[in-house]
Amino acid sequence: MILFVVSLTLAVAFGYPLAPQMAAGSGASPVALGTATVVNIALYLTYHTLFVASGMRATPGKRFMTLVVARPDGGRVGPGIAFARIGVQELLTLPLLLMQSQAKTAPLLYLAVVLVFFVALLVNYLMVAFTDQKTAGHDRICRTRVFKTPDEGV
Secondary structure (H helix, E strand, C coil), X not given: CHHHHHHHHHHHHHCCCCCHHHHCCCCCCHHHHHHHHHHHHHHXXXXXXXXXXXXXXXXXXXXXXXXXXXXXCCCCCCHHHHHHHHHHHHHHXXXXXXXXXXXXXXXXXXXXXXXXXHHHHHHHHHHHHHCCCCXXXXXXXXXXXXXXXXXXXX
């Protein structure tokens, strides 16, 4: 919700579409669509990086669920690792954004790409159920963990 409000505010203030999929049939220029994509990706990466690397050690949503992102020993995650962690997730969705224009011109190709990346995302998160430390793929790559912790003392 926080990112949606910020993204909507920026879209209204600077006059670009909120998201490429919302502007697909509106005749918005490719520059406006590209701007929306770049701004939203940058916003998403910055938001997650800053919160995970901060003293909160989690985004507000994770903190609400009393979860924190940390190194396996419980130590704080630096900005580089926090960025890499969210970047790995974003890399899995980037081809979908880049191919969105193909949805109408080559729907079968687009559907095939969507299915492949959907399975990749699904495997990334399903790893939690099948690994001994309950870590997702992006956590394993970046050597981080998500811990359930009480609010006091964190």
